[in-house]
Structure formats: C-alpha cells, structure tokens
Amino acid sequence: MNDASDHGSGNAHKNFIEIEIEKDFASKQELVGRTVYTRFPPEPNGYLHIGHAKSICLNFGLAKTYGGHCNLRFDDTNPTKESEEYVNSIKTDVNWLGFQWDKLLYASDYFEQLHDWACQLIREGIAFVCDLNADEMREHRGTLTQPGRNSPYRDRSIEENLDLFARMKKGEFPDGAKTLRAKIDMASPNLNLRDPVLYRIMHAHHHRTGDAWCIYPMYDWAHGQSDSIEGITHSICTLEFEDHRPLYDWFCKTLRIYHPRQMEFARMNLTYTVMSKRKLLQLVQENHVSGWDDPRMPTISGLRRRGYTPESLRMFCERIGVARFSSTIDVVVLEGSVRDHLNTIAPRFMAVLDPIKVVLTNYPEGQTEWMDAVNNPEDPSGGSRQIPFTRELYIEREDFMETPPSKFFRLKPAGEVRLRYGYVIQCNEVVKDAEGNILELRCTFDPTTKSGSPTAIERKVKGTIHWVSASESAEVEVRLYDRLFLSENPEDAPAGKTFLDNINPNSIRVVRAKVEPEVAKQLPGAKVQFERNGYFCADVVDSKPGVPVYNRIVSLKDAWARMTTRDNKA
RNA sequence: UGGGGCGUGGUGUAAUGGUAGCACAACAGACUCUGACUCUGUUUGUUAAGGUUCGAGUCCUUACGCCCCAGCCA
Numbered sequence A: 001m002n003d004a005s006d007h008g009s010g011n012a013h014k015n016f017i018e019i020e021i022e023k024d025f026a027s028k029q030e031l032v033g034r035t036v037y038t039r040f041p042p043e044p045n046g047y048l049h050i051g052h053a054k055s056i057c058l059n060f061g062l063a064k065t066y067g068g069h070c071n072l073r074f075d076d077t078n079p080t081k082e083s084e085e086y087v088n089s090i091k092t093d094v095n096w097l098g099f100q101w102d103k104l105l106y107a108s109d110y111f112e113q114l115h116d117w118a119c120q121l122i123r124e125g126i127a128f129v130c131d132l133n134a135d136e137m138r139e140h141r142g143t144l145t146q147p148g149r150n151s152p153y154r155d156r157s158i159e160e161n162l163d164l165f166a167r168m169k170k171g172e173f174p175d176g177a178k179t180l181r182a183k184i185d186m187a188s189p190n191l192n193l194r195d196p197v198l199y200r201i202m203h204a205h206h207h208r209t210g211d212a213w214c215i216y217p218m219y220d221w222a223h224g225q226s227d228s229i230e231g232i233t234h235s236i237c238t239l240e241f242e243d244h245r246p247l248y249d250w251f252c253k254t255l256r257i258y259h260p261r262q263m264e265f266a267r268m269n270l271t272y273t274v275m276s277k278r279k280l281l282q283l284v285q286e287n288h289v290s291g292w293d294d295p296r297m298p299t300i301s302g303l304r305r306r307g308y309t310p311e312s313l314r315m316f317c318e319r320i321g322v323a324r325f326s327s328t329i330d331v332v333v334l335e336g337s338v339r340d341h342l343n344t345i346a347p348r349f350m351a352v353l354d355p356i357k358v359v360l361t362n363y364p365e366g367q368t369e370w371m372d373a374v375n376n377p378e379d380p381s382g383g384s385r386q387i388p389f390t391r392e393l394y395i396e397r398e399d400f401m402e403t404p405p406s407k408f409f410r411l412k413p414a415g416e417v418r419l420r421y422g423y424v425i426q427c428n429e430v431v432k433d434a435e436g437n438i439l440e441l442r443c444t445f446d447p448t449t450k451s452g453s454p455t456a457i458e459r460k461v462k463g464t465i466h467w468v469s470a471s472e473s474a475e476v477e478v479r480l481y482d483r484l485f486l487s488e489n490p491e492d493a494p495a496g497k498t499f500l501d502n503i504n505p506n507s508i509r510v511v512r513a514k515v516e517p518e519v520a521k522q523l524p525g526a527k528v529q530f531e532r533n534g535y536f537c538a539d540v541v542d543s544k545p546g547v548p549v550y551n552r553i554v555s556l557k558d559a560w561a562r563m564t565t566r567d568n569k570a
Numbered sequence B: 001u002g003g004g005g006c007g008u009g010g011u012g013u014a015a016u017g018g019u020a021g022c023a024c025a026a027c028a029g030a031c032u033c034u035g036a037c038u039c040u041g042u043u044u045g046u047u048a049a050g051g052u053u054c055g056a057g058u059c060c061u062u063a064c065g066c067c068c069c070a071g072c073c074a
Helices: A016-027 A050-065 A084-096 A107-123 A134-141 A158-170 A219-230 A239-255 A277-285 A300-306 A310-320 A331-345 A517-521 A559-569
Strands: A037-040 A069-074 A104-106 A127-130 A179-182 A197-201 A215-217 A234-238 A261-265 A355-360 A369-374 A384-389 A392-396 A416-419 A424-432 A438-446 A467-469 A474-481 A508-515 A527-530 A534-538 A549-555
Touching: A016 A050, A016 A234, A016 A261, A037 A050, A037 A219, A037 A234, A050 A069, A050 A084, A050 A234, A050 A300, A050 A310, A069 A084, A069 A107, A069 A219, A084 A300, A104 A107, A107 A127, A107 A158, A107 A179, A107 A197, A107 A215, A107 A219, A107 A239, A127 A158, A158 A197, A197 A219, A215 A219, A219 A234, A219 A239, A234 A239, A239 A261, A300 A549, A310 A331, A331 A527, A331 A534, A331 A549, A384 A467, A384 A517, A474 A517, A508 A517
Parallel strands: A037 A069, A069 A104, A234 A261, A355 A438, A474 A549
Antiparallel strands: A127 A179, A179 A197, A197 A215, A355 A392, A369 A384, A392 A467, A416 A424, A424 A438, A474 A508, A527 A534, A534 A549
C-alpha cells in the first residue's frame, strides 16, 4: 500500500499522520472502498514560501504514497486580499515542485452551496443576523479568562433572520453593518465557539465571482464544508488551526454532511529568515529585496531563481520530517539538500572570482594548449570538454599566500601546486606595486606533469587549484549571495528594533569573474559547479543571450575555511 | 492567569511498557588532479522530581519551560 522508497535515504519512519491514516482506513466504516484524498488549500494572497513546500510535499506526498488524490484548492473567501497574480504564481510553484493536482478548485466554487447551508441553519434556529459592530462584538466576546455575553440580536425570529440575511445578500446594508452568526456558546472556553461569524458584508470585487456577491463566508464556514464536498478524507493543516477543529466538526455534524478528519502538524521555522507573509511582503514593498523572487527570499520563486531544484526542496522536506513540535530548522539543512542534488547533476567549470595573474615564464608566448577536462566526475555519461591553457593565467587570490601557515597546501613562494587539468607550477617571484599589493606571480611550469600524461602520475603535489587562461577566458557578472539576516531568529529584535534591523547589509556582493569560455555560453537557468567555489545558476531574469549573470546558489563545503576560522577563534 | 498543544544529542525526527535508533551537523582518519564527493570511525540525548512496574522516553502525579487562541483574516 505504501511506498517507502519515497522517504529518502535511510530507514523510512512513518510520521504520525501516516500512522493515523492507516488506522482510519483499517477501522472506519465510511472509508471502506475509498482511498486517501487530501488537498493543499492556500489563500491566493501572496507567494508561496518554503513553509508551504512542506505542506505541499505532505499533502501531495500522502496521496502518492497511498495511491490517492490531492486537490489544489484556493481558499478565496476574502476578495480584498486576493488576486489572480497570486493564483497563477501558486499554480506555477506547485507544478514546479513536481506535483499534479487531481482537481483545481476554489472555495468560491461553493459560494452558492455555502449560502444554502447558511439558510438551513437559520431555518433550524441555530444562526442569526447580528447588528453588533466590530467593537461591540469584541466587547461581547469576553476574554481568554472571562466568558462572553449573548448578542442582543441572538433571539430574533427565524422569519426575521431569513429576511435580513436575504437583504444582506441583496446588498441593502453597508460593509460591517451586519453579520450572520452561529448560535453556539458564548461561555465556551474556546473562543472560536463563541457564536462565530459565518458571513460578513463586503462590497468588494472578487477575482472570480466578480460582483455577484457582497457577502462572503468566513474561513471556518467555508473550509470544512469545502473539504466535505470534495470528499477529502484527511484535512491536514497547521497547528494554529487546532482550536478551530471543534468548529469544523460542529459544522459538519450540524449540517449532517460527510465529515472529513482534520489533523494538524507544526509549521516550519527556518534560521536566518522570516516566514510570515506580512514580513515577506514588507521586504518586497520597502525594497529591501528586488521582489518576491529575489534570490535571497525564502519563497519558492526566490529559491527557484536562486537555483534550487525541485528535487532538492523535496529532499529537504523529507529530511525535516513532520511532527507536532514547533521546530526551527537550521538553514544548513536546506543548503545541504541542494548541494547533495547538484553534486550529482551539475557540470563542473573553472571560474576565478577574485583573480590574480600568473605568468609562466618558461611557457611559449602565443601558444594555446587545449586541455581535457571531465564535465562531471559523478556522472560518467557527462563526457569531457577542452579548456585553453596559455602563458598567462588567473588563479584565485586566496590560493596564494606569501607567508602561509603550515597546513596551507596551495601556492606559496618557492612552492609547488598543480593546476587542475594543467601542469604543476612553481612560484619563483612575487611582483608588487609601491604599496606592496601583489600584481602578479611569476612561475615556471614543469612540462613533464601535463594532466593525463604517464609522467604526470609519478609527480605528487599536495594541492590542486583552479585557474583560467588570461587571454582565452570570458568575464561574467557573479552575484555572491549570503543570508538575508544576521541573526538566527530575525524576529528576535531588541526593544525598539524590528526584524528589519537584523538585515545583513552584505547579503549580496557582485563581482566580475574570469571564466572558461563554456561558462559564457550557458543558457539562463543552467546550474553549474564552479570547481572549489560552489554551485551557481545563470539567472533567468537578468541573463541576456551570450551574457549570463550568475547567482551563487550555495558554496561548497570548505574544510580549509572552517579550519582557519576555528584557529582564529582559538 | 481560561482553553488547546508541545518538551528525546548541536538541529530535526523514530522507538506494541523490553538493547534509546536514523538523518543532518560536528570531530577524527582514509581516499582524492575539487581542502568537494565518497568511505570508515567517534562524540553528544529522553525538561525536572516523585510514583506504578521485574522493567518507563512511553503509564500516573506534581512542577518547570515553550507555542497557539480574545479579526467581520486565513
């Protein structure tokens, strides 16, 4: 029945939702002959983020695991906040993540049915039209510790309620003048049960139903019934809706309709970022980032543009698991997931981000050798390419040290290092300007050490560094991204400060990199590894034909950097 | 402080009342023409105190800590 192979590496442990689902199907009469049916129900009021990815993977994953179905349903009950733009971005993101919905639906598909059910409640004497305004209603609601008081309009006759509700629907009253409420219990310790509002008046244009309605159902009145109509077996949502479950159950029971089971799991928190739609919107609107798809954003579209793959995001969701404990995931788990996937698929190239010139004094001027380079050592079918080797080259500035520590096995005065896919070279002279800045390194190469030649094998040097030809290379813009925030929990700001004060001022650094010719030919969206640097993606927005702009997705693990920063701290 | 949840190594997540496991991270070593990858190994844990039991992460009691709820948002 279940497919454990979809649970990533290692032993697959069932999460609590899977365990409950299996119990339900084994024991519940109403589920006999049925299959798992879930839904992903976003409100189209913003872009999806990595937290939604968890819910998407869970809902669609459950359907897949158990051979069932999952709908994409837009919870579009509040027209003032929703738009087509968001609907489209959400559809794109779900598909991009690799999931296909069974049906594409909207809560607004059910407005008529929801309205009829409201009339049914009125006729049965358990819903009433209330004239209290927002302030008065709050005042009648009581507090966490004090019970509420009944609305003075609670005992209107059924006829009057029917008439008033009909006139609400017809548009006879202004926004906020009246609401339709359920009669439950104003003294309930669960605030959601203190005569909840079912309908409010909003003379607003809806992105799908236009101006057909001026009353709109509340979330609680729409959600469970929508699930019921669709035959959802398990309605999975986040923990903050736990207190709404009694209402969900009350509506299904009171209306005597098919009753799905709501289950809640903990939403994800990620270190060094914010996740609430309000804060993400603020970052966009106040131009702290370039948009919802800024490569530093935790949105699906931002991660996609940064260069994250659907596989890596799914792997991430698999690794973090599902439970009822409000956890905070270390962002390195996300970074590790994309490294693991890209390691298997990304072609390797050489790129020098911070160049320093090397002149091989014993190499013929004007000569170009084409060196054979493996495209991806993890992928035998990846083949190889030729890269030009010349007298003048660039290497990474940090790959040379004049007075290096003992464990430094890159280039140093009088020291030897191998140029990847090239020769072993030795540094003979450091040329500096008047201020002592290094201008170039004058080195000699050993012709017997050419990569791939039999004589090269006998020669062992500790270090291998990357390089590009000075004359036969291209130059591209590279955006080196870092975390958007400086603190693990950006919301945790001192008094008088906000999460915005925790923004990392150096979250993007732009450099001109020297790259081997192939790098300049990559198409937008291409994901590559710059050897010894990291994984990079040709930006889909700012790259132009023949002129790619690269985003750093994530750096490679760097044992040397770790070693040196640790020593500095000690 | 009313109600509802939740506490397992650094971070997550498992364990019909029966050897506390797995992943990620970290560390050490091997390998390496990427200080990557891979491989091998190691360290670190049941919030606390009582109780039931031959035996408790699991059951009971009490404490402590954290999260959610007072929208005509979802």
